[in-house]
Amino acid sequence: MGALTLRLPSLTSLSSAAAAAALPRYHFCRQLCAPLRSVSAAKFSVQSSTVEKEIAATPPEIEPASLLPRLQLEKDRVITPRSQDFNAWYLDIIAKAELADYGPVRGTMVIRPYGYAIWEAIQDYLNVKFKETGHSNMYFPQFIPYSFIEKEASHVEGFSPELALVTVGGGKELEEKLVVRPTSETIVNHMFTQWINSYRDLPLMINQWANVTRWEMRTKPFVRTLEFLWQEGHTAHASLEEAEEEALQMIDVYTKFAYEQAAIPVVVGRKSKVETFAGASKTYTIEAMMGDRKALQAGTSHNLGQNFSRAFGTQFMDENGERQHVWQTSWAISTRFIGGIIMTHGDDAGLMLPPNLAPIQVVVVPIWKKADEKAGVLGASSSVKETLQAAGIKVKLDDAEQRTPGWKFNFWEMKGVPLRIEIGPRDVSNGSVVVCRRDIPGKQGKVFGISMESSSLVAYVKGKLDEVQSSLLENAKSFRDSNIVDVRSYSELKEAIAQGKWARGPWSASDTEELKVKEETGATIRCFPFEQPEGAKKCLMTGNPADEVAIFAKSY
Numbered sequence: 001m002g003a004l005t006l007r008l009p010s011l012t013s014l015s016s017a018a019a020a021a022a023l024p025r026y027h028f029c030r031q032l033c034a035p036l037r038s039v040s041a042a043k044f045s046v047q048s049s050t051v052e053k054e055i056a057a058t059p060p061e062i063e064p065a066s067l068l069p070r071l072q073l074e075k076d077r078v079i080t081p082r083s084q085d086f087n088a089w090y091l092d093i094i095a096k097a098e099l100a101d102y103g104p105v106r107g108t109m110v111i112r113p114y115g116y117a118i119w120e121a122i123q124d125y126l127n128v129k130f131k132e133t134g135h136s137n138m139y140f141p142q143f144i145p146y147s148f149i150e151k152e153a154s155h156v157e158g159f160s161p162e163l164a165l166v167t168v169g170g171g172k173e174l175e176e177k178l179v180v181r182p183t184s185e186t187i188v189n190h191m192f193t194q195w196i197n198s199y200r201d202l203p204l205m206i207n208q209w210a211n212v213t214r215w216e217m218r219t220k221p222f223v224r225t226l227e228f229l230w231q232e233g234h235t236a237h238a239s240l241e242e243a244e245e246e247a248l249q250m251i252d253v254y255t256k257f258a259y260e261q262a263a264i265p266v267v268v269g270r271k272s273k274v275e276t277f278a279g280a281s282k283t284y285t286i287e288a289m290m291g292d293r294k295a296l297q298a299g300t301s302h303n304l305g306q307n308f309s310r311a312f313g314t315q316f317m318d319e320n321g322e323r324q325h326v327w328q329t330s331w332a333i334s335t336r337f338i339g340g341i342i343m344t345h346g347d348d349a350g351l352m353l354p355p356n357l358a359p360i361q362v363v364v365v366p367i368w369k370k371a372d373e374k375a376g377v378l379g380a381s382s383s384v385k386e387t388l389q390a391a392g393i394k395v396k397l398d399d400a401e402q403r404t405p406g407w408k409f410n411f412w413e414m415k416g417v418p419l420r421i422e423i424g425p426r427d428v429s430n431g432s433v434v435v436c437r438r439d440i441p442g443k444q445g446k447v448f449g450i451s452m453e454s455s456s457l458v459a460y461v462k463g464k465l466d467e468v469q470s471s472l473l474e475n476a477k478s479f480r481d482s483n484i485v486d487v488r489s490y491s492e493l494k495e496a497i498a499q500g501k502w503a504r505g506p507w508s509a510s511d512t513e514e515l516k517v518k519e520e521t522g523a524t525i526r527c528f529p530f531e532q533p534e535g536a537k538k539c540l541m542t543g544n545p546a547d548e549v550a551i552f553a554k555s556y
């Protein structure tokens with residue numbers, strides 16, 4: 001696991017899937033372009049050592065106990081406690097909640113239906129927002145001529161990318177190697193150059209949902225994989241101001257998405273010069289605090305200025321008849337965000353999903369003991385299911401007979417389903433149900449005697465889902481706020497970072513000093529937050545006047 005952090009410091013920005021929308025930091029070392037290495041059998045480099053562990057489960061709290069068949073201790077559902085080993089906990093959740101599995105090629109991930117459904121919920125929300133803000137979806141090919149990448153590389157120095165190359169096609173050696181899309185700026189600009197002639201063609205605002213490939217050496221499901229899914233927005237404008245407005249608009253879309261849908265209280269801000277993509281004039285970011293208090297860069301939006309349009313000759317005739325290079329932006333969110341949801345809300349019982357993105361918002365568990373109770377309980381359960389479904393609530397009825405109710409409680413808790421409805425014979429005769437919240441364990445989260453009558457049940461369930469949604473956000477907010485320390489000096493900063501917290505303090509020091517902080521503490525400037533304290537400030541490093549506070553933290 002130590003190896004996990006090895007290359008992160010030097011690749012903070014590049015290695016972030018989400019951040020890579022404007023990835024002009026190519027530096028193509030020749031070795032990487034040699035024929036692809038054969039792939040070893042080793043899969044993800046950070047495999048859980050705890051997968052095979054067998055410990056008897058603590059019996060879950062079940063009520064009313066008399067109604068339940070005896071709970072069988074499940075040996076295969078144990079999740080490593082979060083406090084004991086955060087990484088093992090994370091991998092256990094991914095395996096046991098059936099979010100993803102390892103693909104046969106090292107570093108690849110199979111996204112399983114439950115994990116994919118979360119991605120679809122993310123897509124459904126963002127697609128609407130992208131269209132509302134004037135973007136159209138389209139699709140660019142996955143294969144990019146190698147020369148395109150070189151063209152861009154000649155303009156930017158930076159990191160060596162993890163390129164996958166195709167050298168043979170249809171059994172023949174190709175005349176020109178093809179790159180499997182690591183990001184699309186080059187091919188986008190190649191096409192924009194042909195489509196843009198005058199100011200009337202601007203702004204050009206597109207988005208594509210696609211998969212991208214990076215030959216990453218250190219991988220972690222969702223957070224960093226060889227191939228991942230994302231959306232990349234690309235826009236071209238007639239002026240710097242318009243591009244800036246667009247970059248800000250899209251980071252705002254991401255921020256609202258994080259708060260309102262994912263219940264993740266991200267800190268939104270601007271990257272430092274060191275952390276800005278080479279080639280971009282500004283990078284905006286949303287930074288999320290994970291349960292281990294490391295930062296996750298969860299989405300970025302770049303004002304690219306004219307760097308790409310200069311490299312690709314993307315010009316337009318302005319209103320005065322003069323040729324100018326277009327001003328561009330790009331922005332991305334990826335499947336990495338799912339990792340962020342897991343690491344923000346999950347607990348020792350498993351995943352905890354915000355209702356707005358949960359593939360299943362309510363699970364109905366029928367409980368009966370005697371054969372003559374079965375029909376009544378099952379009948380009531382399916383009518384409750386239909387009532388909720390008709391009201392647009394995502395509901396699942398778990399009427400499988402091979403599993404005990406206790407097993408089902410554990411299982412759906414582990415899958416992070418926000419609400420559980422229990423229906424037993426007594427509930428049926430009383431015309432009511434029991435409703436349990438995933439985010440409040442035990443008796444406190446459980447309410448008896450909720451009427452089955454359609455309109456009141458629907459209203460109750462919707463209200464509870466809203467409560468869970470906002471309570472997840474509130475909890476994450478207070479966790480975040482209690483782990484950000486205001487610092488005035490470098491020694492205070494070091495102390496905060498050593499305690500695993502985020503440090504926020506005035507900063508106007510040089511890039512060299514920023515790199516020194518990184519070397520000495522492992523923390524980087526996550527951003528200069530948009531929200532700034534009032535008043536005069538003195539740089540924590542130099543004591544010189546500072547305009548802004550910066551947030552420092554260790555990150556994924």
Ligand SMILES: *[C@@H]1O[C@H](CO)[C@@H](O)[C@H](O)[C@H]1NC(C)=O
Binds near residue numbers: 209210211229
């Ligand atoms: C990933 O790429 C392949 C090959 O281009 C394509 O068939 C597939 O639809 C892509 N998947 C997504 C989710 O974009």
Ligand SMILES: *[C@@H]1O[C@H](CO)[C@@H](O)[C@H](O)[C@H]1NC(C)=O
Binds near residue numbers: 157280281306
């Ligand atoms: C990108 O453009 C900015 C001006 O907008 C310039 O200062 C910078 O040098 C350019 N970067 C590269 C790598 O071309």
Ligand SMILES: *[C@@H]1O[C@H](CO)[C@@H](O)[C@H](O)[C@H]1NC(C)=O
Binds near residue numbers: 430431449450451452
């Ligand atoms: C029976 O249902 C009513 C609502 O319909 C509720 O107020 C009451 O608490 C329920 N009783 C039990 C024992 O669940």
